[in-house]
Amino acid sequence: MTTIFSKLLRHLYALRAWLFLLLLLSIATLLSSLLSTFVSFTSQAMLFVLVVTIAAYQLDRLQSIIGAVASVLLLNFFFVPPTWTFHVEQSEHLIALGTMLVVALVINQLTTRLKQETVLAHLNEQRARQLQELAISLTITETTAAIQQLGQAAFERAFQGRTCLILADQNLSLDKRTDLSRQQIDGLRCCMKEMQFLGAGSLRWGDLNDWYVPLGSAGQVRGAVLIQTVRPNDEDGQEHAKALCSLLTQAFERLQLNLYLQTAQNEAQKQQLQSIFLSAISHDLRTPLAVMVGAASALQSQGAKLSADQQDKLLESIVNEGNYLTNVTENTLQLVRLTHAENSLRRDWESIEEIVGAVLARIKQGNNESRIQATLAKDLPLLRLDPVLIAQLLSNLVDDALKYSDELVELDVAVQHKAHPAFLQVAIKDRGPGIPDAEHDSIFVAYSRLAQHDQSNQRSAGLGLAVCRAIAKAHDGNLMVQNRDQGGSCFVLTLPIPELPAFKPELTITNP
Template sequence: MTLNFNTQSTLISKLRPWLILSTLLILATLVSFALGTYISFTSQAMLFVLIVAIAAYLLDRWQSVTGAVFSVLLLNFFFVPPTWTFHIEHPEHLIALGTMLIVALTINQLTANLKQKTVQALQNEQRARQLQELAIGLALSETVGGIQELGKRAFEQAFQAKCYLVLSNLAPTAQQLESLSQQQIDGLHHCMKEMQVLGAGSLRWGELNDWYIPIGNKKVGIGAALIQAKASDDHDNQAHAQAICSLLTQAFERLRFNLQMQSAQNEAQKQQLQSTFLAAISHDLRTPLAVMVGAASALRSQGDNFSQAQQAHMLQSIVDEANYLTSVTENTLQLVRLSETGSQLHRDWESIEEIVGAVLARIKQGRIETRLQANIENDLPLLRLDPVLIAQLLSNLIDNALKYSEGIVELEVKVDQHLVPPTLHIAVMDHGPGIPTAEHNSIFEAYSRLAKHDQANQRSAGLGLAVCRAIAIAHEGQLIVNDREGGGSCFVLSLPIPQSPFIHPENGGALP
């Protein structure tokens, strides 16, 4: 039933133009009969010329040519004496009919050319718009898969056929292998190898029903496109397909150059970082080493000549310089580690109270530190983090606060449930001279020092805060500094609180 319906629809679509032509010829004949007593033979001929012009506009070339011939025959048969015959008595009638036939065919030819140019102009406009949209889409695409999908869609839209786009450095997907025949796979490989158009519209493998178009150039072969079902060998189709391929080539080349440029930038940053580290070692490690060597040599060679107080002072200077070297070395190693791409953190579910407690115990060890006050909320959630790095971050912040300020240093740990996701805030607040607003970002750069700290003879390698921010970023958090009312600085570490795997909603949020 469906097959018969489709067959009837196809038959009707084929017969419709001829029915239109027949209707126009019958209409012209009836109008000529109706007006025959009022108009001349010339006017009757003009009616048929009008019908020829309408047919040329509505129908294709051969149908309109047929209409022109039948118009002359109908005019001769019904309206040229002797009527109802094809015999022509007067030569002027023969000339009139011949002239009418020539005029009708000329109108047909001009109308057909106009239609063809109109269709071509509309097609060129659509293709230009498609290329413009494709260029915009490719400019915004930053992945190989995105460019590949845009190219495939552009070919299918342009040629109304199933298309595949295969890249030379990527094997066809399983879905493509299932859909393509061995001949088509061989055609794609040969197209990419030779970088020439194959199939319909080309001088090679022109008998194929598929069209193979290379993407790239002779120097760099990127891939090939396969258009299933025979594509027209029209020159405009080839030019449009090559324009699409040119846009795809530029997009793939742009992506490749961007990756190379990013790689070069990363390598340059790595080299710059290494050079900076070498400069820091030569500058920041040489002085404490010289002090340690000098003090140790003096104690060994002339220790008996120094008083106990002088010996104790030298020993303390050795200890202080060794601690300073340890701090610089740890910060340098951590900064190198965190700066490397692909570095992995040793994360685990940790209690922030235990980390803060361990840091406070280390700072207070061996001395009575009454300036440090801690305010920690109860029932803090577990965080998935690297405890060693977080402890180093807090140690750097607290040590800096104690070193560069006088008075109470406050440590505050609390949770902000109003943020999404909920966030843990650790604030280290002091009553020191503060940090100029213009330097709130620069102090987190490696080897950055505040001028007033240098003037106060406070030695620093400028690595501590850089390491702190790198640790915060590695934990998807942030570290900022704000000014306090009444003077001083407030360093705030914000860490997102992930969903703990130990919490089960079905148990009412209780631990298992």
């Protein structure tokens, strides 16, 4: 039914064109008749030349040629003496009619060529725009399936939907395709195997009506594209198909390069962590071990000769170095775990008030409770957290604030509603020596130490802040530092506030 309707439309369009040509010839003949007593034969011929020009622009080649010949015949029949015959008595009229026919045919040829070049220029413009749009779309694709989908859509748009894009890893599934013939399946496989353009107009399989365009570069087969029912002499179409395949190949290579780059970055990060851990063993772990071994050896070999105060000092140094060693080891292992296993967090709905309370209770055991002022806003929301990690983060920050400051340390917790979306903010403020602006980022790098801290009596392995920021990042938050106006530092932890799950009341069973 659709085929019959299409044929009918084509016949109606052709009939409309012939009627239009008949109308033009009729108008020219009528005007020439009305003006025959006022104008010369040359002016009458110009009316028919105008008809030929209009027909050349509006109709196809055959119709415009017939219009040119018909114009000469009508001019001869109605207006060249003797009228109402095709006989020409005067040589001037014969030359004029012959010249008119030549001019009409030249106009027709030039107009036809101009129309073809216009259509071709418009088609090239569309193809250039399509290549540009496809290149832009491919820059943001991240999967092979997305590239294949964009490529399939591009070929369907460029060649009226008679296309099929197959990737190399889909070769085995070709036999299951019911929309392709056995010849087309063999052509796709041969194209991928030989990585050559096959089909109509080519040196290989040139008698076919389809194109088989390879997708990939030398030594790397990505797939092939089948373009059905094409014109063998359409060289511009071949070049456009090859350009589309080139863009798709570049997109596949970009994905592969990104994968190689990500693998290299992961390997470099792994090597860096191993170097950091070896550095910790060679310095931050070896030094306290040496102190502990020395103090224990002194107690073992000369315990009887040492006074009680000397023995207490040696035991205290063993305890201090052991605590320091434990802290360095825990922070190092925590940093490694957070870097390689971010998804292993044990998150649950937690109250930040309880976590802060647990941190303050631990600090209270060290007789530092009087130096901490905690301010928590009312109605703080629940957060999805790993309570152990968040408690470790806050403990590290508070311990550092107490270590490097002799004055009051403030801990403020509030919700920032002005931001969109709103977030929870925990600020820990001290009146210590402060941190230079140039080092606000470097202090969060593992094993980095500030110059003023190295000159102080406080010892640090440079791991605590790195672990704190890693914990914040693992919770989709952030940790930054700011300088206070009157001196000191303010560490700000921001955590997202997730939406609470919908409440689902449990079914209650009543006893009969």
